[in-house]
Amino acid sequence: MKNKFTLIELLVVIAIIAILAALLLPALKNAREMAKTSLCINNEKQMGLMSVNYGDDYNNWLPAGCWTGNRGPVSTGNWDASIWNVWLSFLYQPTKFIQEYDSSRIYGTVFDCPSRPSTSWYGGNYGWNIGLASPWNWDGRYEHPSIVKIKNPAVKGLIADTSWFCLMIWDSNQLRLQHHFRVNLLFSDCHVDTISKLDYINTTKGRDYQ
Numbered sequence: 001m002k003n004k005f006t007l008i009e010l011l012v013v014i015a016i017i018a019i020l021a022a023l024l025l026p027a028l029k030n031a032r033e034m035a036k037t038s039l040c041i042n043n044e045k046q047m048g049l050m051s052v053n054y055g056d057d058y059n060n061w062l063p064a065g066c067w068t069g070n071r072g073p074v075s076t077g078n079w080d081a082s083i084w085n086v087w088l089s090f091l092y093q094p095t096k097f098i099q100e101y102d103s104s105r106i107y108g109t110v111f112d113c114p115s116r117p118s119t120s121w122y123g124g125n126y127g128w129n130i131g132l133a134s135p136w137n138w139d140g141r142y143e144h145p146s147i148v149k150i151k152n153p154a155v156k157g158l159i160a161d162t163s164w165f166c167l168m169i170w171d172s173n174q175l176r177l178q179h180h181f182r183v184n185l186l187f188s189d190c191h192v193d194t195i196s197k198l199d200y201i202n203t204t205k206g207r208d209y210q
Contacts (some may be wrong), residue, residue, distance in 0.1 A: 037179045038112040041162070041192045043110045046158050047126065048190040052147070060147045113161055115178045125176070127162035153188035157200070160185045173199065
């Protein structure tokens with residue numbers, strides 16, 4: 001006669017499976033988030049390389065954002081300080097850039113952080129430190145900054161996870177802590193750190209926006 005599971009034995013097995021799942025699922029989630037953080041770091045490094053390569057071709061100048069109320073060859077009709085907007089105008093022909101401007105196109109690209117809760121209306125999940133990378137003039141233009149003129153590049157943030165279109169001192173534009181309450185930040189010397197907001201403040205000592 002074959003032995004059968006009793007109800008108690010079945011409940012014990014179910015309880016063991018539940019305990020194992022409770023132990024393993026957080027570890028799997030953490031591993032998945034670590035992989036997303038690594039991919040985000042790689043995205044920022046690629047954008048840093050793009051910036052350096054652009055500077056090599058244009059006498060150490062970085063690309064600049066702009067502002068305009070109307071659509072034009074390199075403008076989407078609003079603040080163009082986001083990474084997505086800035087780089088598309090150089091990666092695409094101007095007319096094609098306007099035709100294909102659609103923030104949904106960034107999904108799965110270097111402009112898309114895999115840990116994003118959402119994508120900014122302005123496109124992308126990363127932002128320039130526009131006070132450093134693109135100083136603004138009252139005529140609505142962001143000047144091209146020179147790489148060689150950036151002082152203390154190891155503590156000057158250039159590109160980071162942000163909740164809007166740029167990295168600025170305004171509350172709505174500050175760092176997005178979406179990697180276990182930390183942020184991936186590309187500094188002006190092209191190294192990337194995953195740091196807390198407090199670490200960022202202590203590292204830059206107020207020099208990130210000068």
